[in-house]
Amino acid sequence: MKNFKKHYKKISILILFTLIISFVGCSKKKETIKIATKPMTEQFILGEMLSLLIEENTNLNVEITKGVGGGTSNIHPAILKGDFDLYPEYTGTGWSFVLKEEGIPDDETLYKGLTEKYESEYNLKWVGLYGFNNTYGLVIRKDLAEKYNIKTYSDLAAYSSELTFGAEYDFYEREDGFNALCAKYGLKFKKSSDMDIGLKYKAINSKEIDVMNTFTTDGQLATSDIVVLKDDKNFYQTYYCGTVVSEDVLKKYPELESILMKMENILTDKEMAKLNNKVETDGIDEKVVAKEFLVSKGLLK
Template sequence: MKRFLVIILIALLSIPSFGCSNKSDTIKIATKPMTEQFILGEMIKLLIEDNTDLNVEITKGIGGGTSNIHPAIVKGDFDLYPEYTGTGWSFVLKEDGIPDDETLYKELQEKYKNNYDLSWIGLYGFNNTYGLVIRKDLSEKYNIKTYSDLAKYSEDLTFGAEYDFYEREDGFDALCEEYGMSFKKSVDLDIGLKYNAINSKEIDVMNVFTTDGQLADSDVVLLEDNKNFYQTYYCGTVIRNDILKKYPELEEVLMKMNNILTESEMAELNYKVESKKEDEKKVAEDFLRDKGLLK
C-alpha cells in the first residue's frame, strides 16, 4: 500500500503545470545606460517579483541604447525594457514628424505589434524630452539663453551627445537645420559620461533629458527651445508579445507603472541616485512603497 502511494505521489509531482509560471522562470529586462532607466528597471523588477512567481534579471546600461536594445529584444535576448515614445517613433519606426500624443501612442502600439510583435504597456506619466545645456561660464560670457542665441556662437563650440541623438530624425542634424547651428566639432559620448565631459570642459554644449538629476548639480544652463522644436517623450514598457502570451499576468503588473511619475518626481529620484549617491534599488523600492504598490 505504501509503495502504491509513493508511486502516485511521484506521478503527481511529475505532471507539468499549465497556465501558471514557476519560480525558475526568468524575465529579462534591459535598460539604457542612464540613471533614470536603472531606477525604472528596478521598479519593474520589484513589481513583477512582488506580484508573480517570476524571477527577474536586469542587464543595465546597454551601450548604444535603443540602437542595440531594440534588435536584441526582437531577437529574443531580452523580454522587455523602458522606452520613450519619441524614440520609438523617430528612431525605431523612422517616421517623419511627431503627431499629437494620443495619435502617436496609438500608432506606436499598432506598428510595434505589426512590425516587430512587440507591445507598449502603459506610460509612466512623466515627459522626458530633449533639452540643450551650455556651460555656465559660456552662457554668461556670450549671453546665451536660447537655442537661437546658441546658433550665433555655435561655430566656436564643441557639441556632445550619445549615438542615438545623432541618428534620430529629430536629432542633431534636424536641430542644426532648424536653428542654423554649425558647431566647430561634435563628439559621440556614452549617456553616462556626458556630464563628466561638460563639467571637465571637454565639450561646451550637450543634449540632456529634462528629468536629469545632474542638472541641479552641474555648472550648466538649460537653454530655452524658443521655436518649440522638441515635443513630448513619454516613457513606457516595451515587451515581447510571446512573453505576454506565456505570462498574461504581466500586463496587469506592468500597468501598475501607468501614470505613477511626474517630471519632478522622476528628476528627484535621479538626483537621489546621481548626486546623493543613494542605491537605485532602494530609491525605487521606497518610491513604490510610498505609492502603496508593494505588498
C-alpha cells in the same frame, strides 16, 4: 557486516530524501522574466522598479540585464529573438529609430501609430507610459531667467546676444543641434563654447556659461541653480518612456499587463531627475532608490 548494512541503509535513505527534496524544489521552480535596460542611470532605476513590482505581485522571478551596449539597436532584435521579455523604451526612439518613420506628428498621433505598428510588425506591445519626457532641452542660469523673465526658447531669443552658450562637440554637429535650433528660434548668442559633456554643469554653476543644452531628466538638474526652458515651438521630438513587452510573454503571463500598468504616469521629469541624482551624486544603490519611490507611491509594501 551488520553495521555495514545498517550504515548502507542510512546512506540510501539520505540519498532518497535528498532526491525527493530536489524533485519538490524543481517542481516549484519559478519562471523567470528577463528585463533589459540601456546603459543609463534612469534605465537602471526603471528596471529595478519593474522587477520589484513583478516579484511583489506574482510568483515570477526577474532577471535584469543592465546596460546593454548599443541600447535599442541591440535590445530590440534581442527581444524579437526571445532573449529578453521586456524593457523600458522611449517613444521618439521607437518612432524614428525602430520604425524609421519620417516626420514627427503630435504626441497622440505618434503614440497611436507607434503602438499599432509595434504590434502588427513585431508582436510587441507598449504597456503604459511612465509620465516623464526625457528629451533634449535648454537651461539657463536661474539669476538670468529671473532678471529677464525668460521662460521659453522664444523669450531667450530676445536676450541671446548678451549670453554665452555651452554644449558638447556633438551638439554643434547634429542636424537637430545648435544651428537648426538657432535658425528655428532666431537665437544669436554672444559666444558659444565647445566643452566636454561632463563639464557643462560645472561651467554653468560657476557662471562660465549662461545657457546650455541638456536632457530633461539629467540628475544634476535637481541640484543646480538653473531653470529648464519651455520648447514653445516644439523643436525637439518627445521621448516619453514606457514598457515594451513581448506579446507572447503577455499571453503566457496575462497578469503581467495590469502589473506593468502600475507604472502609468507615476513619474514627472523633476521626479526622474531627482532619482537619477540620488544614484549619480549621492551614491545610493538604484534598487534602494527604486524601492523607496514605489513605497512612497503606495505601490509596494
